[in-house]
Amino acid sequence: MNRTQHRPLNLLEDHAHAWSPAEARSRFRSGVSGSTAGCSAGHTQANLISVPADWAYDMMLFCQRNPKPCPVLDVTDAGSWTTVLASDADLRTDLPGYRVWEHGELVEEPTDVLAHWRDDLVSFLIGCSFTFESALADAGVPMRHIEQGRNVSMYVTSRQCRPAGRLHGPMVVSMRPVPPEHLATAIRETSLLPAVHGSPVYCGDPGGLGIEDLARPDFGDPVDAGPDDIPVFWACGVTPQAAVMASRPPFAITHAPGQMFITDARDEQYRVA
Numbered sequence: 001m002n003r004t005q006h007r008p009l010n011l012l013e014d015h016a017h018a019w020s021p022a023e024a025r026s027r028f029r030s031g032v033s034g035s036t037a038g039c040s041a042g043h044t045q046a047n048l049i050s051v052p053a054d055w056a057y058d059m060m061l062f063c064q065r066n067p068k069p070c071p072v073l074d075v076t077d078a079g080s081w082t083t084v085l086a087s088d089a090d091l092r093t094d095l096p097g098y099r100v101w102e103h104g105e106l107v108e109e110p111t112d113v114l115a116h117w118r119d120d121l122v123s124f125l126i127g128c129s130f131t132f133e134s135a136l137a138d139a140g141v142p143m144r145h146i147e148q149g150r151n152v153s154m155y156v157t158s159r160q161c162r163p164a165g166r167l168h169g170p171m172v173v174s175m176r177p178v179p180p181e182h183l184a185t186a187i188r189e190t191s192l193l194p195a196v197h198g199s200p201v202y203c204g205d206p207g208g209l210g211i212e213d214l215a216r217p218d219f220g221d222p223v224d225a226g227p228d229d230i231p232v233f234w235a236c237g238v239t240p241q242a243a244v245m246a247s248r249p250p251f252a253i254t255h256a257p258g259q260m261f262i263t264d265a266r267d268e269q270y271r272v273a
Contacts, residue, residue, distance in 0.1 A: 008011070008227035013066070014209065016036075016038060016039040016040070017038050017039065017040070017041040017094055018041070019039060019040050019107055020040065021040050021043050021086060021242050021262045021263060021264050022038075022086075022088065022264075024036070024039050024040045024122060024262045025086070025089055025094040025262060026119050028093075028094055028095060028096040028111075029093045029094050029112075031111065033096040033097050033111055033259065034096055034097075034098060034151075034259065035150070035151035035152070035220075035221075035258040035259060036096065036130060036232035036258065036259055036260045036262060037130050037133065037143075037145060037146050037151065037152055037258065038130075038133065038143070038146045039130075039262060040262045041134045041137075042052075042126075042134050042266060042267055043131075043262055043263060043264065043265065043266060043267065044073070044085070044127075044128040044131045044196065044262075044263045044265040044266065044267055044269070044270060045128040045131050045196075045261065045262055045263065046073055046074075046085065046125040046127065046128055046237075046260060046261045046262075046263055047125070047126040047127070047128050047237030047238070047240070047254075047255055047260060047261075048091060048095060048098075048123060048124070048125060048126075048253070048254060048255040048260075048261050049123070049124050049126070049240045049241070049253070049254045050091070050121040050122065050123040050124070050252065050253040050254070051121065051122060051124075051249060051252050052118070052120050052121060052122075052249070052250065052251055053078045053120045053121070053122050054120075055080070055166070055167075055249050055252075056075075056122035057165065058164055058165035058166050058167045059124055059164075059167060059240070060072075060075065060124075060166055061167075062161070062162075062163075062164035062165070062167040062240070062243060063124065063126065063240075064164075065161070065162040065163075065164050066162055066164075066171070066239065067194075068163045068171075068197060068198065068201060068235035069161065069171050069172065069197070069235035069236060069237065069239035070126050070237065070240060071126060071127040071194065071195050071197060071198075072124060072125070072126055072127075072198065072237055073085060073125045073126065073127055073195065073263075073265075074124075074125040075122065075123070075124055075125075076091070076122060076123040078119070078120055078121065078122050079110040079118070079119040079120065079121060079202065080123070081117065081123070083123070083125055083263075085125060085261075085263035085264065085265055086161075086261075086262075086263050086264045087264075089263075090262070091123055091261065092112060092113050092114050092117050093112040093113075093114065094261065095255050095256075095259055095260065096111065096256070096259040097109060097110075097111055097255065097256030097259035098110050098111070098112065098113045098253060098254065098255060098256060099241070099253070099254045099255070099256055100113065100116050100252075100253055101244050101245075101249075101251065101252040101253070102250065102251055103243075103248050103249075103250055104244055104246070104248030106247050108252075109256060113253050114138055116253060117253075118251070121253065122205070123229060124240070125261065125263075126237040126240070127195045127197060127237065127270070128196055128197075128237050128260050129152075129190075129196060129197045129234045129236065129237075130152075130260055131193065131196040131267055132189065132190045132193045132196050132197075132267070133146070134267055135190070135192075135193065135267065136185075136186055136189055136190070137187045138178075139182075139185050139186075139189050140182065141178060141182045141185055141186050141189070142178075142182070142226075143176065144176065144177050144216065144223050144224065144225060144226070144229070145176070145220075145221070145223045148223060148224060150220075150221040150222075150223055151219075151220040151221045151257070151258035152174045152175070152176065152220050152221075152223070152258060153174065153175045153214065153217040153220050153221060153222060153223050154172055154173065154174050154175070154217055154218060154219035154220045154236050154238055154257055154258070155172065155173055155175065155206070155209070155211045155214075155218050155219075155233075156170050156172055156218045156219055156242055157170055157171050157172065157173055157209040157210050157211065157233075158170065158209060158210025159171045159209065159210075160237065160262075161243065166247055166249070167243045167247045167249075168243065168246055168247055169239070169242040169243035169244075169245065169246035169247060170239075170242050170246070171201075171235060171236075171239050172218070172219070172235075172236040172238040172239045172241070172242050173201060173202070173209065173215065173234060173235060173236050174220075174232040174233070174234050174236040175191050175206075175223070175231050175232065175233050175234075176223075176231075176232055176234070177216075177223060177225035177226060177229035177230070177231055177232070178229060178232045179226060179228060179229055179230075180228060180229075183203065183230055183232065185198065186200070186232060187199050187200060189249075190234065192271050192272050192273050193267070193270055193271055193272070194270075194272060195268060195270040196267075197234050197235045197236070197237070198234075198235075199234075200232050200233055200234050201234065201235050202232075202233040203230055203231070203232050203233070204230060204231065206231055206233075209233060212218070213230060218238075219238055219257035219258070220258050238257050239255070240254065243252050245253070
């Protein structure tokens, strides 16, 4: 059964930045839920999407054709709920929140998917921009959403991904307000981590991405920017969820936006220089 009792995650009170990945997964398994931004600092976080095996090739091709929003870290065998990214983990229970989709419609947001799991599901673990936030913080770049105890803001854009088989849909981006004096650092630091989205796809006027109002994100929370902050947009691993909504496969399981799978891998394993 799904965990119906859960406790919201408070990053500051819970000292979540210092949790080991195993401790974080244990807490999520026991009912703690919320954004994982800042959790288990220095460890790689991942998006999750699980699709029936007869859609797995389309999903793999979609990721290959759209590597900025969909950089693949691992793909499981059909029916498997384990991953080499954390050998003791259970992908059905160890994320703080999930989404269950039927024919492109969101039908449930449970805190585990044991009741929904199927033996034909192939899971894709996709790099997450929360991973590079430790590098940004270490370089002195403010993380406004973490400072404010909020989830990152995410938006559906007007940019269409390259279609693959039956899958198509728009790119989703995450946005972080960056002071102008830190912009070059933010671009440089994230460009060194292409496996977790890499450098920004856009900076400045959100209208260039078809985003009408930064105060109304499609996923996550609105984040208060400083008076001179520049909105900086990175490709986001929620993009496969936008593809699910657009392409309407019969069934899928995903993470809840901002509530990621925390792996045992260290961020530096994905740093290219």
